Amino acid sequence: xxxxxxxxxxxxxxxxxxxxxxxxxxxxxxxxxxxxxxxxxxxxxxxxxxxxxxxxxxxxxxxxxxxxxxxxxxxxxxxxxxxxxxxxxxxxxxxxxxxxxxxxxxxxxxxxxxxxxxxxxxxxxxxxxxxxxxxxxxxxxxxxxxxxxxxxxxxxxxxxxxxxxxxxxxxxxxxxxxxxxxxxxxxxxxxxxxxxxxxxxxxxxxxxxxxxxxxxxxxxxxxxxxxxxxxxxxxxxxxxxxxxxxxxxxxxxxxxxxxxxxxxxxxxxxxxxxxxxxxxxxxxxxxxxxxxxxxxxxxxxxxxxxxxxxxxxxxxxxxxxxxxxxxxxxxxxxxxxxxxxxxxxxxxxxxxxxxxxxxxxxxx
Amino acid sequence: xxxxxxxxxxxxxxxxxxxxxxxxxxxxxxxxxxxxxxxxxxxxxxxxxxxxxxxxxxxxxxxxxxxxxxxxxxxxxxxxxxxxxxxxxxxxxxxxxxxxxxxxxxxxxxxxxxxxxxxxxxxxxxxxxxxxxxxxxxxxxxxxxxxxxxxxxxxxxxxxxxxxxxxxxxxxxxxxxxxxxxxxxxxxxxxxxxxxxxxxxxxxxxxxxxxxxxxxxxxxxxxxxxxxxxxxxxxxxxxxxxxxxxxxxxxxxxxxxxxxxxxxxxxxxxxxxxxxxxxxxxxxxxxxxxxxxxxxxxxxxxxxxxxxxxxxxxxxxxxxxxxxxxxxxxxxxxxxxxxxxxxxxxxxxxxxxxxxxxxxxxxxxxxxxxxxxxxxxxxxxxxx
Numbered sequence: 080x081x082x083x084x085x086x087x088x089x090x091x092x093x094x095x096x097x098x099x100x101x102x103x104x105x106x107x108x109x110x111x112x113x114x115x116x117x118x119x120x121x122x123x124x125x126x127x128x129x130x131x132x133x134x135x136x137x138x139x140x141x142x143x144x145x146x147x148x149x150x151x152x153x154x155x156x157x158x159x160x161x162x163x164x165x166x167x168x169x170x171x172x173x174x175x176x177x178x179x180x181x182x183x184x185x186x187x188x189x190x191x192x193x194x195x196x197x198x199x200x201x202x203x204x205x206x207x208x209x210x211x212x213x214x215x216x217x218x219x220x221x222x223x224x225x226x227x228x229x230x231x232x233x234x235x236x237x238x239x240x241x242x243x244x245x246x247x248x249x250x251x252x253x254x255x256x257x258x259x260x261x262x263x264x265x266x267x268x269x270x271x272x273x274x275x276x277x278x279x280x281x282x283x284x285x286x287x288x289x290x291x292x293x294x295x296x297x298x299x300x301x302x303x304x305x306x307x308x309x310x311x312x313x314x315x316x317x318x319x320x321x322x323x324x325x326x327x328x329x330x331x332x333x334x335x336x337x338x339x340x341x342x343x344x345x346x347x348x349x350x351x352x353x354x355x356x357x358x359x360x361x362x363x364x365x366x367x368x369x370x371x372x373x374x375x376x377x378x379x380x381x382x383x384x385x386x387x388x389x390x391x392x393x394x395x396x397x398x399x400x401x402x403x404x405x406x407x408x409x410x411x412x413x414x415x416x417x418x419x420x421x422x423x424x425x426x427x428x429x430x431x432x433x434x435x436x437x438x439x440x441x442x443x
Numbered sequence: 444x445x446x447x448x449x450x451x452x453x454x455x456x457x458x459x460x461x462x463x464x465x466x467x468x469x470x471x472x473x474x475x476x477x478x479x480x481x482x483x484x485x486x487x488x489x490x491x492x493x494x495x496x497x498x499x500x501x502x503x504x505x506x507x508x509x510x511x512x513x514x515x516x517x518x519x520x521x522x523x524x525x526x527x528x529x530x531x532x533x534x535x536x537x538x539x540x541x542x543x544x545x546x547x548x549x550x551x552x553x554x555x556x557x558x559x560x561x562x563x564x565x566x567x568x569x570x571x572x573x574x575x576x577x578x579x580x581x582x583x584x585x586x587x588x589x590x591x592x593x594x595x596x597x598x599x600x601x602x603x604x605x606x607x608x609x610x611x612x613x614x615x616x617x618x619x620x621x622x623x624x625x626x627x628x629x630x631x632x633x634x635x636x637x638x639x640x641x642x643x644x645x646x647x648x649x650x651x652x653x654x655x656x657x658x659x660x661x662x663x664x665x666x667x668x669x670x671x672x673x674x675x676x677x678x679x680x681x682x683x684x685x686x687x688x689x690x691x692x693x694x695x696x697x698x699x700x701x702x703x704x705x706x707x708x709x710x711x712x713x714x715x716x717x718x719x720x721x722x723x724x725x726x727x728x729x730x731x732x733x734x735x736x737x738x739x740x741x742x743x744x745x746x747x748x749x750x751x752x753x754x755x756x757x758x759x760x761x762x763x764x765x766x767x768x769x770x771x772x773x774x775x776x777x778x779x780x781x782x783x784x785x786x787x788x789x790x791x792x793x794x795x796x797x798x799x800x801x802x803x804x805x806x807x808x809x810x811x812x813x814x815x816x817x818x819x820x821x822x823x824x825x826x827x
Contacts, residue, residue: 106473107705138709236473286807287505288474318771323764330761338765342755344748350741354772357738361771390774392781 087382088308090410091124094384097277098216098225099269100307101234101244104281105291109312111138112399113281113386114233119403122158124412126228129160129215133208133232137163143396160227166207173210205246206263213266216275237280237295244270244278244304273305281310282375284368289375296379309381311372313388316429317365324362327355372434384409387421387429405429455797456824457701460729461487461597464699466586466692467729470602470717471703472710476734478506479808479817480703480801481601482535486811487818489524489533493596496534496589500582500603509810510535517542524811530596543581543588551681552674561674583689590692699729704789706736706782711789718793730797732821733786737779737803740772749773799824 088094095117102114114130121128132139132148140148145155150168154160218226235243247263247270269275278299282292292309299306319327327335336351376383384406389398397416404414409430417426460467461484469481478499485497496519499506507515510522515537522533545562552558561567586600692698700721704714714731721728744752753769756762790798801820808814820826 107475107707107710111709136709141708238473290505316774318774319764319767323760323767326760326764327768330764335765335768338761339744339752339769342752344744344752346744347741350743350772353738353740354768357771357775358768388778390777392777394781 088384088410091120091126091407091412094308094406094410095121095124095126095229097273097275097305097307098228099212099230099232099276101232101240101276101278102281103234103237103240103278103295104310104312105238105283105288106236108281108283108288109386110236110281111142111233112402113279113310113312114231115139115142115399116386116402116406117279118159118229118231119399120406121229121231122156123403123407125158127158127160127226128229128231129162129227131161131212131215131230131232132163133212134235135163135165138233139163142399164208164211166204169207169211173207203246205243206266209243209246209266210262213262213269216269234278237291240278240295241298241302244299244302271303277305277307279307279310281312283313284311284315284371284375286371289371292375293378296381306379306381309375309379309383310386311375311383312386314385314429315361315364315368316387316390316425317361319358319361321362324358327358331355383434385430455730456799456822457484457729457732457797458822460484460699460701460797461822462491462493463697464597464729465695465697466590466699467597467599468602468693468698468700469599469703470700472705472713475703475705475710476801477703478601479814480701480732480734480821481599482506482510483808483814483817483821484701485533485535485597485599486524486814487822488597488599489522489527489531490815490818491822492528492531494530494532494534494594495597495599496536496595497599497601498536498538498582498585498589499601500538505807505809507535507537509808509814511811538582538585540581543585546588547581547584547682547685551685557674564674580686580689583693584685587685587689587692694725696727699727701729701732703732703734704786705734706786708785708789711785715789715793718795728796730799731790731795732799732801734801735803736782736786736800737775739779739783740776744769746773746776802826 100117102110102117104110104113118128118130129152130139137147139161140146143155143161145161148161148163150162150165150172152160152162212230212232215227215230216225220226234240247266280292280295280299282288296306296309330338332348332351332355335354336346336348339346339351372383386402386405389401391398400416401420402417404417405426406414408414408417408426421429467481467484469477469484471477481497481499485495488495499515504514507513510533512520512522512535515535517536517539519534519536522535524531524533527533548561548567549555549558552561582600582602586598589595589598700717702714702717702721704710718728718731749769749772753766756766756769799821801817804813804816808817816826
């Protein structure tokens with residue numbers, strides 16, 4: 080299908096052009112789901128992709144139903160690798176590689192030395208996590224191609240993303256010389272280069288998440304880190320238009336009930352009254368959503384991709400594939416899973432919900 | 444077909460806790476509505492005639508404005524409310540971590556010079572914001588100060604949205620074990636560790652580690668650390684004692700925890716771990732609040748009937764409206780069913796004294812009227 084509403088992004092190459100995509104967002108907005116959908120879109124585009132967890136939450140292993148993820152990079156779906164970066168493993172690898180100090184590990188574990196150092200110099204922990212992402216980004220295969228075409232990181236939430244990305248700079252204030260300082264400099268170069276790294280901010284079209292997203296986008300720009308498209312997650316797909324709401328209201332609970340029951344279905348007076356209330360709150364929500372979308376796009380001046388609220392009775396891995404394909408369709412790519420799940424009208428409605436209205440959005 | 448949604452735990456309300464508790468701690472994952480719930484609980488208590496203070500961590504400007512305050516800071520400010528019964532007052536403040544930590548240093552430092560030296564140390568400056576659990580610990584420290592200041596019938600305290608909501612229980616322990624840690628001792632008095640056996644090995648290796656650490660990080664960091672902890676000497680006992688008092692206060696039966704989740708698996712998992720943890724620690728849970736839950740949809744018409752009737756609607760104005768409404772009904776039923784199953788699954792085998800479902804209200808809470816609506820649900824379990 081061809082979407083009537085362009086996003087301003089042309090194809091996978093436009094969305095996934097950076098080597099590293101850092102996915103952030105306010106707590107509870109679906110950062111992890113979005114990161115997983117982006118990684119699946121990466122795989123669908125033929126990119127060798129790795130999904131990276133940095134907060135030790137085991138969210139992806141739960142999402143994909145695999146065994147626990149650890150520091151080992153493992154292919155868990157064709158073309159898709161996963162790893163969970165732990166600061167301790169990162170420091171052991173670092174000491175081993177640069178100093179041949181494998182044996183120090185035992186001592187450090189016994190003495191809790193690492194807890195101590197990372198506690199006293201907090202940026203160090205972030206630096207170790209980010210250092211491993213940097214390491215993944217610079218690795219090359221034997222033929223000289225990058226080890227991974229796309230690295231998708233489920234990054235810390237918006238409240239922590241700036242100190243996290245700032246850690247190379249922060250640490251250079253505490254650590255004045257030595258290899259950490261030098262490496263922090265190289266990491267900083269990666270962070271400032273949109274070809275190599277960009278952030279994607281996920282939001283819900285609700286008031287607090289939108290405010291926090293706008294603040295985060297400004298803070299990230301201040302930092303000099305590229306901010307890619309915004310993703311509006313759990314967008315309510317409009318089922319009823321404004322005139323339809325009015326029509327249903329005029330029809331009333333008994334009229335609605337009559338219309339439904341004449342075809343042999345059961346519907347109590349209570350349910351038909353509830354349904355009219357639902358229609359009203361649904362429209363309120365859709366209108367609030369449109370207003371917030373315009374505010375978001377207007378104050379960030381970034382393309383916005385929509386992920387619809389999935390209303391299936393369960394949410395499983397195939398739903399992630401559908402979401403990845405919804406992203407693909409918005410880029411003008413194929414999206415077979417999404418088209419199998421939704422009819423064209425529903426898809427249009429879901430995606431159009433993220434398009435700014437012509438008057439107020441998108442241009443400022 | 445969707446199986447019927449069931450509620451495994453008795454529903455209830457927090458009316459009794461609002462009326463009798465001395466401390467209520469709200470806790471849960473980020474983005475679940477902790478701050479709003481804390482404010483609504485405090486408002487309910489004020490309306491019940493109690494002198495109440497809500498202490499938040501979040502600089503939630505909107506919430507401050509909802510309570511008619513420009514902004515919140517480290518001093519309690521009174522919220523202007525009409526029609527309060529005698530004795531009922533609502534005050535709000537925002538915790539300033541740095542101020543609290545500074546006060547703690549001033550109180551326990553062995554001399555004003557040492558207090559100043561600590562506060563000027565760059566390790567201290569980063570420590571206050573980053574030592575795992577420090578934020579949480581400072582919140583509890585401030586709570587204790589306010590408790591001692593007396594005059595409050597109820598203190599409602601919001602905890603920071605940490606990745607793991609459990610952190611602050613560990614904070615006093617972590618803080619004292621950090622301050623007493625072996626490595627710290629080595630750093631302060633390297634001679635001490637030169638004992639026998641494992642101790643000797645660890646001691647020798649730790650010195651090796653310190654050399655490596657110095658090499659890797661540059662020496663400045665290690666010198667600053669040593670200086671910082673030398674200044675801290677003599678304060679450990681005071682800190683530890685204070686940490687124990689804080690825990691004791693939290694263990695009092697009049698201190699109760701309100702665990703908050705939204706109806707999705709990740710925050711529900713955190714809520715579950717938290718409820719289990721409270722039980723292990725001998726702390727008192729008031730109950731679980733599940734925020735923003737969808738209304739339950741009756742079983743009529745059935746899912747298959749919805750599908751049949753919606754598809755049979757004529758392709759005219761009214762037919763399309765009725766079909767749209769029916770699809771909406773199916774969406775909401777699916778979501779409500781999913782949410783209730785997720786809640787039930789997360790609570791399997793966990794006992795909760797009370798569980799309150801707060802329905803999804805259109806939009807955010809902007810004003811006292813919105814807070815009052817939530818307060819009513821929390822204290823009565825009913826929307827009105």
